[in-house]
Amino acid sequence: MQQAKNGDTVKVHYHGRLTDGTTFDSSEGREPLEFQVGTGSVIAGFDQGVEGMSIGEKKTINIPVEQAYGPKDPGMIVEFPIANFPPDMKPEPGMHLNMTNGAGQVIPVVITGVGADTVTLDANHPLAGQDLVFDIELVAIDSPSRIIMP
Known part of the structure; x- marks a missing residue:
């Protein structure tokens, strides 16, 4: 079974909340979030949480401040x-x-x-200083083409 890895473009549905249960974002009713794993286009903890997942897999990830938006500056x-x-x-x-x-x-x-x-x-990010919780579902993986030359 294919698993998400660095360099793959993935699509995920997500529900993001604070540790007190307050929702701050969700893909519900929208297209899934698409990003390339390992490129830093999403927060580090989210990127790492998706790595190794298979299509259709759901899980909850807890992301500490340091892997989210960092502490308030x-x-x-x-x-x-x-x-x-x-x-x-x-x-x-x-x-x-x-x-x-x-x-x-x-x-x-x-x-x-x-x-x-x-x-x-x-001017801090609104989620700076917060631990985050995401419920995620991996819905698609698009691996880069690997052409093998003889």
């Missing part, structure tokens, strides 16, 4: 002057914004606090 949390916000904007905790750095790169942030003069912005 305090350097990604900044105080931003409230005066730099547009006058017609009222910043509120939980609000998602896109900021631009000096190089023109867009950085998604969430407002985590609003003070009298500053707004606290968090």
